[in-house]
Amino acid sequence: MTINCKGQLIDLSTPKVMGILNVTPNSFFDGGKYNDESELLTQVGKMINDGATFIDIGAYSSKPSAEFVSEEEELARIIPTVQLILKHFPEALLSIDTFRSEVAKACIENGAAIINDISSGNLDDAMFEVIAQYKVPYIMMHMRGTPQTMQSMTHYDDIVKEMLFYFSEKISKARSLGINDLIIDPGFGFAKTIDQNYEVMRKTELFQLLELPLLVGISRKSMIYKPLNISAEEALNGTTVLNTIALAKGANILRVHDVKEAMECVQLWNKMNL
Template identity: 70%
Template sequence: MTINCKGKLIDLSSPKVMGILNVTPDSFYDGGGHKNEAEILKHVEQMLNEGATFIDVGAYSSRPNADHVSETDELKRIIPIINLILKAFPETLLSIDTFRSQVAKACIDAGACMINDISAGKLDDHMLQTIAKLRVPYIMMHMRGTPQTMQQQTNYTNLVKDVLFYFSERIAKAKDLGIADVIIDPGFGFAKTLEQNFELLNQLELFKIIEKPLLVGISRKSMIYKTLETSAKEALNGTSVLNTVSLQKGASILRVHDVKEAMECIKLTRLLDC
């Protein structure tokens, strides 16, 4: 199971780590944490040295009830960061966390190699066509509504079946347009209650039926720290536990804030007969 990133084939049959770089002032864990170029480059270098295959850059916070950011402001935030990173680390495989087709195109033109869309094309009617033209890997996530409304849309007939149907429909549209490399993300925390997140994780192996690489992004999320009655800052151990479970159930990519610990999860689970 491979994806093509700027002519480089990445084998996802061996799980990979995607390090998170938020350049927003209001992300739930590290919002506003990178205050200048030196700090950004130091953080990226650390994630690469610790084993990250991809760096996922986001300039629009998708936490529940996040403030809306204009397309112009998103581009003003993210393009200089792409240029900064690729000047310092030219071989970096940058994923761009955006649901806007024009932002996606501008970022790929600037040197990024992959798009990570929380809406699977549902928030921008031009996204799938844009991805098809760009010929880049595309991460499609399950979500209902928008980051501002998703937590009011948690009623499902059957959660796992509904999410599987969602992906079958979105993948069919992508296939019709000729999009070759699709990765699916069940969307932990997006239009799902705490209990639904664990229901989804408990049945994660069922997503193998889709026959697409599976990305899991549960790093320091509220499903961990609310369950443990702690905070995002104290949720690293819980993150490692659930990342391990995710790997055992078929995750191909772990999207995380803490690359070193995620790599340790991968190294240890490789030695198990899962």
């Protein structure tokens, strides 16, 4: 199971770690931390040294009820970040967390390797065409509505069945356009209650029916810290527990704030499965 990133085949049969880099002032955990160039580069260097295969850059907070950010502002935040990182880490494989096709296009043209779309094209009709044109791997996440409305859209008759149907339709559309490298993300925390998140986690192995790589992103989310009555800052141990469960249920990529600890999960998981 491989994906092609800028001519480099990445084997996802061995789980990989994607480090999160938010260049927003308002992300739920690390918002505003990396506005200074030296701090940003230090963090990227640390994630790469700790074992991250990918760095996922976001310039639009998608936390529940996040405020709207214009396309111009998103571009102004993310393009200089992509350019700065690739100037200092030219071999870095950058994933771009955006639902806007023009942002995706501009980032790819500046050297990004992957597009990570929380809406799977639902928020920008042109996204699939851009992915098809540039032939980059595409992460399709399950979500309803927008970051501003998603938490009011949590009614499902059978959540996993409906998610599988959602992904099947997206995969069919992508294949019809010649998009080869697809990754699916169940979208923990997006248009799902805490109980629904755990139902999806319990049944995560069912997404293997789609025969595509699976990305799991639960790092420090409220599904961890709210049941434990702690803060996001205190949720690393809980994140590690659920990352380990995700690996057991077939996750190929862990998207995390804390790369070192996630890599330890992967290393021990690999040891268990020699």
